[in-house]
Amino acid sequence: MLDGLKSSLRAALKKIVNSSAVDEVLIKELSKDIQRSLLQSDVNVKHVFQITKNLEERSLKETPPPGLSRKDHIVKILYDELAKLLGTEDQFSFQPGKINKVLMLGIQGSGKTTITAKLAKFLTKQGYRVAVIGADTYRPGALTQLKTMCEKANVEVYGEEKNKDPSDIVKNGLKHLEVQHFDVILIDTAGRHKEEKELLDEMVRISKVANPDLALLVIDGTIGQQCYNQAEAFHKTVPVGGIIITKLDSSAKGGGALAAAAATGARIMYIGTGERIDDLEKFSPTRFVGRLLGMGDIQALLDMAKRLETEGNEERLKRITHGKMNMEDFYFQIEEATKAGGLRNILENMPGVSGMVKEDQLEQQEERMEKWRYIIQSMTKEEKSDPDVINASRVKRLARGSGWPEHEVKELLKAYKNSKSMMKASKGRQLQGMLRKMGLG
Ligand SMILES: Nc1nc2c(ncn2[C@@H]2O[C@H](COP(=O)(O)OP(=O)(O)OP(=O)(O)O)[C@@H](O)[C@H]2O)c(=O)[nH]1
Numbered sequence: 001m002l003d004g005l006k007s008s009l010r011a012a013l014k015k016i017v018n019s020s021a022v023d024e025v026l027i028k029e030l031s032k033d034i035q036r037s038l039l040q041s042d043v044n045v046k047h048v049f050q051i052t053k054n055l056e057e058r059s060l061k062e063t064p065p066p067g068l069s070r071k072d073h074i075v076k077i078l079y080d081e082l083a084k085l086l087g088t089e090d091q092f093s094f095q096p097g098k099i100n101k102v103l104m105l106g107i108q109g110s111g112k113t114t115i116t117a118k119l120a121k122f123l124t125k126q127g128y129r130v131a132v133i134g135a136d137t138y139r140p141g142a143l144t145q146l147k148t149m150c151e152k153a154n155v156e157v158y159g160e161e162k163n164k165d166p167s168d169i170v171k172n173g174l175k176h177l178e179v180q181h182f183d184v185i186l187i188d189t190a191g192r193h194k195e196e197k198e199l200l201d202e203m204v205r206i207s208k209v210a211n212p213d214l215a216l217l218v219i220d221g222t223i224g225q226q227c228y229n230q231a232e233a234f235h236k237t238v239p240v241g242g243i244i245i246t247k248l249d250s251s252a253k254g255g256g257a258l259a260a261a262a263a264t265g266a267r268i269m270y271i272g273t274g275e276r277i278d279d280l281e282k283f284s285p286t287r288f289v290g291r292l293l294g295m296g297d298i299q300a301l302l303d304m305a306k307r308l309e310t311e312g313n314e315e316r317l318k319r320i321t322h323g324k325m326n327m328e329d330f331y332f333q334i335e336e337a338t339k340a341g342g343l344r345n346i347l348e349n350m351p352g353v354s355g356m357v358k359e360d361q362l363e364q365q366e367e368r369m370e371k372w373r374y375i376i377q378s379m380t381k382e383e384k385s386d387p388d389v390i391n392a393s394r395v396k397r398l399a400r401g402s403g404w405p406e407h408e409v410k411e412l413l414k415a416y417k418n419s420k421s422m423m424k425a426s427k428g429r430q431l432q433g434m435l436r437k438m439g440l441g
Pocket residue numbers: 106107108109110111112113114115136139142189190191192246247248249250272273274275279
């Protein structure tokens with residue numbers, strides 16, 4: 001995803017990394033490079049200049065925090081500034097005990113119907129009772145498309161094939177579904193209209209009938225700067241509460257995502273990364289920028305390093321970085337990393353564990369962490385502080401005690417050993433090294 005932006009940003013960073021000293025000339029040059037790559041990726045000019053201005057000022061003025069080199073610090077500033085533009089992470093805040101009505105907005109082909117089905121499945125998995133209303137009376141076969149996708153999620157779809165009045169369908173649908181105590185009702189709307197104005201008028205009418213708790217704007221991530229005007233037009237019609245960017249799996253430039261967020265003041269909440277129903281990801285600004293810069297979630301790691309320092313964990317940190325970590329340290333490390341956000345990134349970057357995980361195995365990995373938690377809890381104090389004592393019969397006992405098969409216990413021990421020996425091999429440069437490897441490798 002976002003290949004052009006990625007490679008040009010990385011090329012710019014490489015220059016910094018390969019330079020012998022950081023001075024004003026170099027920072028200015030970096031700033032120019034960044035400007036060029038952002039502009040080429042359709043990021044709004046105003047934002048581009050804001051970002052690079054802050055980058056220049058902060059790089060020249062700020063002293064790097066202890067433990068960070070000047071170069072690392074500049075990378076971090078760039079990262080900060082890009083992430084800031086995208087805002088913070090946002091969650092749906094559905095109210096319990098009532099039906100939360102969500103109106104899907106977006107022009108033709110932006111991916112509304114697909115996203116509606118994806119969200120229906122996603123929210124169902126989170127434990128919400130979800131239903132969908134199909135209110136697109138323009139696209140031929142729209143209702144069938146919606147029903148086919150939602151069937152995969154076992155979600156009920158209300159629709160009227162013959163009715164040509166979308167707000168009437170919404171009214172009837174809400175009435176029909178109301179008695180079943182759903183938590184969330186998603187309303188898929190039309191995108192196909194001869195004129196934009198007609199489409200917007202229709203959204204106003206539907207909005208009056210539905211009185212939505214949230215309007216989600218669905219934007220095609222491949223369309224670039226046009227996003228800004230589109231998003232603005234919708235937002236003036238029905239206030240947009242959240243944005244979903246679709247098709248970020250293709251050659252999308254991504255700058256449009258930034259534009260849509262800027263036009264509405266709403267946050268990007270989810271991204272669509274493919275045509276299948278499971279191709280939905282929670283949007284994380286830090287991860288998004290991390291991906292762009294190709295350095296994983298640097299913020300998460302910086303946070304982790306800071307927490308390790310400030311929470312009186314010097315001893316632990318010392319053990320970890322000296323290759324003397326015990327089982328509790330190992331688990332602590334993974335858990336901290338998870339807390340810091342971006343398990344995916346951490347796992348990708350953690351010695352011994354990386355390589356075990358492919359993107360699509362993330363969920364399995366999270367489940368595995370749960371198992372590990374139980375297994376570690378079944379260990380004696382001695383076993384935790386010196387896992388080497390865990391022989392075959394202890395493995396059996398741990399399996400019984402935790403309720404997981406023996407191979408799971410062995411898997412945990414293997415991951416622990418790998419991580420420990422790799423920490424040792426790096427002679428304590430690991431935490432620092434991790435940052436460096438990601439940012440600058
Ligand atoms: N590659 C890719 N294709 C997508 C994604 N989301 C949707 N599509 C495809 O884009 C096309 C349009 O998606 P729809 O969900 O039908 O779009 P829509 O906004 O409902 O379109 P209208 O109902 O005509 O307004 C379909 O062929 C989808 O399969 C995505 O994240 N990645």
